[in-house]
Amino acid sequence: MKSGQTVRSFFIPEMFEHIKNRFPFPKEKWRKFLGSFQRMNVPAKTLLLKEGEVSCNAYYLEKGMVRAWYNNDGKDVTFQFFPENTMFSSLESFKKGLPSMVSFETIEPCILYKINKPDVEAFLEEVYENPELRNLFMDALFERVFDYMKHFFSFIKDTPQQRYLNLVKQKPEIIKRVPQHYIASYLGITTVHLSRIKSKILKEGL
Numbered sequence: 001m002k003s004g005q006t007v008r009s010f011f012i013p014e015m016f017e018h019i020k021n022r023f024p025f026p027k028e029k030w031r032k033f034l035g036s037f038q039r040m041n042v043p044a045k046t047l048l049l050k051e052g053e054v055s056c057n058a059y060y061l062e063k064g065m066v067r068a069w070y071n072n073d074g075k076d077v078t079f080q081f082f083p084e085n086t087m088f089s090s091l092e093s094f095k096k097g098l099p100s101m102v103s104f105e106t107i108e109p110c111i112l113y114k115i116n117k118p119d120v121e122a123f124l125e126e127v128y129e130n131p132e133l134r135n136l137f138m139d140a141l142f143e144r145v146f147d148y149m150k151h152f153f154s155f156i157k158d159t160p161q162q163r164y165l166n167l168v169k170q171k172p173e174i175i176k177r178v179p180q181h182y183i184a185s186y187l188g189i190t191t192v193h194l195s196r197i198k199s200k201i202l203k204e205g206l
Contacts (some may be wrong), residue, residue: 036119064110
């Protein structure tokens with residue numbers, strides 16, 4: 001399959017099993033919903049959504065790594081990373097039709113599943129009718145919001161070194177796979193500062 005080519009998926013991929021297990025939904029409805037996804041193979045440094053555009057799609061990442069970033073006076077600032085088995089979208093833009101505040105870009109060659117807004121809304125209408133499913137969905141949404149909040153408060157209360165150590169402990173795959181300049185941007189420091197932090201940690205055996 002060529003890079004960027006999309007194929008309509010009429011089966012339930014194994015990678016969606018953990019979502020199915022989390023949200024107990026009738027099998028036939030799951031099949032209809034998951035059949036709405038389109039499989040995509042894209043190379044590294046592919047822009048899936050550009051800052052200022054309106055988000056019309058949500059994505060499920062099967063393989064690879066994606067980052068969210070925004071432009072701050074000409075400076076590229078990385079806001080979040082998305083590894084395998086995560087769904088992502090510019091939530092406010094996707095929900096309200098507003099210009100996205102961030103861009104989404106692949107860091108590695110990726111295999112993604114894309115779903116458009118009408119198909120998501122049709123699924124959510126059925127979710128909202130079931131109190132148990134609605135609560136599970138809201139819990140999953142708030143998990144993502146809390147992750148953003150933890151990152152935000154880390155800039156207030158933690159030193160750059162502590163932010164780096166937290167990242168090493170909580171998300172080691174990012175340290176192994178993401179280029180240093182993206183990690184430095186995510187931590188709010190320069191690559192030179194990041195190198196000094198890593199040298200200090202090695203020296204002190206932290």
